Amino acid sequence: MDFRDFEDKVSCPITVLQNVTFHRTLLDRFLVAFQEQVAKNAVYVTTEELELCIGCMQTPANVKLQKYCDDLTVQGDSCTTCSCRPLWCLTCMGKWFASRQDQNHPETWMSSKATCPLCRSRFCMLDVSQVQPM
Numbered sequence: 309m310d311f312r313d314f315e316d317k318v319s320c321p322i323t324v325l326q327n328v329t330f331h332r333t334l335l336d337r338f339l340v341a342f343q344e345q346v347a348k349n350a351v352y353v354t355t356e357e358l359e360l361c362i363g364c365m366q367t368p369a370n371v372k373l374q375k376y377c378d379d380l381t382v383q384g385d386s387c388t389t390c391s392c393r394p395l396w397c398l399t400c401m402g403k404w405f406a407s408r409q410d411q412n413h414p415e416t417w418m419s420s421k422a423t424c425p426l427c428r429s430r431f432c433m434l435d436v437s438q439v440q441p442m
């Protein structure tokens with residue numbers, strides 16, 4: 309359901325024509341940076357059968373949220389390991405992550421956190437693993 313909210317948010321800049329390119333470009337640029345970071349992260353090896361991403365229903369799910377960062381922040385906003393199986397593709401996870409950020413301060417996105425769309429466990433970009441079927 310949250311994901312649908314996010315889709316609304318992404319399509320809403322269309323009402324402000326001048327901003328369309330800006331918003332698109334920003335998201336695209338972020339997705340590239342997101343993918344580059346994830347490519348450097350640890351991979352998650354699994355024997356599970358991967359279902360289609362529940363965001364786009366087109367690509368097989370290929371990311372898993374696991375805490376790998378050494379974030380030790382207390383006060384309830386530290387990263388935790390998500391117990392959900394792989395449900396999202398990298399692009400959808402990147403879009404989700406972007407949609408949870410402060411849209412007026414894109415410079416903070418790379419160091420910010422988001423929560424798993426399902427279990428709400430908190431993660432940062434270092435905690436997004438690419439899934440590698442065994």
Ligand SMILES: [Zn+2]
Pocket residue numbers: 361362363364365366367396397398399400401
């Ligand atoms: Zn997807």
Ligand SMILES: [Zn+2]
Pocket residue numbers: 373390391392424425426427428429
């Ligand atoms: Zn989760």
Ligand SMILES: [Zn+2]
Pocket residue numbers: 375376377378379387431432433434435
């Ligand atoms: Zn983290």
